[in-house]
Amino acid sequence: MGVKREYSDIEDLPRVGPSTATKLRNMGFHTVESVAMATVEELVEAGIPEKTARMIIDEARKVIRVEFLQASELLKLRENIRKLTTGSRALDELVGGGLETSTITELFGEFGTGKSQICHQLCVNVQLSYEEGGLEGGALYIDTENSFRPNRIVDMAKYRGLDPDKVLENILVAPAYNSDHQMLLLEKADEIIKKNNIKLVIIDSVMSHFRSEYLGRELLARRQQKLNKHLHRLERLATVFNAVAVVTNQVMSRPNDFFSMGAYPVGGHIIAHRSHTRIFIRKAHGKPGLRIARLVVSLDRPEGECVFRITNEGVIDEEEV
Ligand SMILES: Nc1ncnc2c1ncn2[C@@H]1O[C@H](COP(=O)(O)OP(=O)(O)O)[C@@H](O)[C@H]1O
Numbered sequence: 001m002g003v004k005r006e007y008s009d010i011e012d013l014p015r016v017g018p019s020t021a022t023k024l025r026n027m028g029f030h031t032v033e034s035v036a037m038a039t040v041e042e043l044v045e046a047g048i049p050e051k052t053a054r055m056i057i058d059e060a061r062k063v064i065r066v067e068f069l070q071a072s073e074l075l076k077l078r079e080n081i082r083k084l085t086t087g088s089r090a091l092d093e094l095v096g097g098g099l100e101t102s103t104i105t106e107l108f109g110e111f112g113t114g115k116s117q118i119c120h121q122l123c124v125n126v127q128l129s130y131e132e133g134g135l136e137g138g139a140l141y142i143d144t145e146n147s148f149r150p151n152r153i154v155d156m157a158k159y160r161g162l163d164p165d166k167v168l169e170n171i172l173v174a175p176a177y178n179s180d181h182q183m184l185l186l187e188k189a190d191e192i193i194k195k196n197n198i199k200l201v202i203i204d205s206v207m208s209h210f211r212s213e214y215l216g217r218e219l220l221a222r223r224q225q226k227l228n229k230h231l232h233r234l235e236r237l238a239t240v241f242n243a244v245a246v247v248t249n250q251v252m253s254r255p256n257d258f259f260s261m262g263a264y265p266v267g268g269h270i271i272a273h274r275s276h277t278r279i280f281i282r283k284a285h286g287k288p289g290l291r292i293a294r295l296v297v298s299l300d301r302p303e304g305e306c307v308f309r310i311t312n313e314g315v316i317d318e319e320e321v
C-alpha cells in the first residue's frame with residue numbers, strides 16, 4: 001500500500017508547475033477532479049507532452065475512483081447517488097424519487113409548458129436539506145434565452161419557508177450569448193462548482209443557440225460534434241461533483257410521430273444519447289396550471305405519466321392548492 005496522497009489544487013499534482021497549470025486551466029481543467037476525467041489527447045492538445053500528460057492524469061485519478069469495479073462495488077457506489085425533489089411528489093415518483101445526481105435529465109416540451117419554471121423550482125429545492133429532498137448545495141443556471149427571473153425564485157422560496165435573499169445568493173446565473181459562449185461557460189464551471197458547493201447545473205435551453213447558428217445540412221455534422229462535446233462536459237461535471245444536471249429542449253411539432261406525442265425534441269441522437277432521463281412536458285388542455293409529465297426514457301424506470309401543477313408558488317402536486 002502506498003502513502004495516501006491528497007491533492008487539493010492542480011498545482012499539488014506532480015509535474016504541474018505554473019506553466020502547465022495555466023495550460024490546464026486554459027483547457028477548462030481547474031480542479032484535480034476534472035483533470036482526472038481528462039483524456040491524454042486533451043492535455044496534449046493543450047501543449048503538454050504526452051508522457052507528462054499520462055502521469056498527471058494517473059495521479060489525479062488516485063483522488064477519485066476510475067477503475068474496473070465489481071458489480072457489487074458498483075451497487076455500493078450507486079448508494080452515493082442522491083435524488084433531488086422536483087416539488088411535486090407525483091413527478092418525483094415518476095422518475096424514481098426525484099432527479100438523480102451524476103446523470104443528465106432532459107426536460108422537453110413546447111414553448112410555455114413550464115420547463116424554465118421547473119428549473120427555477122429546482123434551484124430552490126437543491127438548497128433544502130437531504131431530509132426535505134434537497135442536496136444542501138447551490139445551483140448554476142446557464143441561461144441562453146434570458147429566462148431567469150429572480151422574482152420567481154422569491155415566490156418559490158417564500159412558499160417553502162426559506163429566506164429568499166439567502167436562496168438567491170446560492171444561485172449563480174450565467175447568461176450565454178451564443179453557442180461558443182455557452183460552451184466556454186461550462187468549460188470554466190468546474191472551479192465554480194467546487195468552490196460554491198454547486199449541486200445542480202442547468203442549461204436552459206441547451207439547443208437554442210446551436211439551432212439558430214448552425215443552419216443547413218452542411219453545418220449539421222459540426223453542430224452535432226460541438227453539442228456532443230458540450231454534453232459530454234456536462235456529464236463529466238455531474239459525475240465528478242455528484243451533481244444533478246438538467247437541460248431543457250424545445251420540440252418541433254410533428255403530428256403522428258415520435259411516441260405519438262405529436263412533437264419531436266430537437267438535437268437529434270446526441271441529446272438522446274447523453275440524457276439518462278428524458279421527460280416530456282405538456283399542458284393539460286382546459287385546465288389552467290395543470291401539466292402532464294411523461295417519462296419517455298429512463299435507464300432504470302418504466303415509462304409512465306403523471307400530473308402536476310405550476311402555480312405562483314412553483315411546482316406543486318395537483319391536489320396541493
Ligand atoms: N407567477 C406565475 N404564476 C403562475 N403560473 C406561472 C407564473 N409564472 C409562469 N407561470 C406559468 O409558466 C408558464 C411559462 O413557463 P416556462 O417555464 O417559461 O415555459 P417553457 O420554459 O417551457 O417555455 C406560463 O405560461 C404560466 O403558465
Ligand SMILES: [Mg+2]
Binds near residue numbers: 116145147204
Ligand atoms: Mg423556457
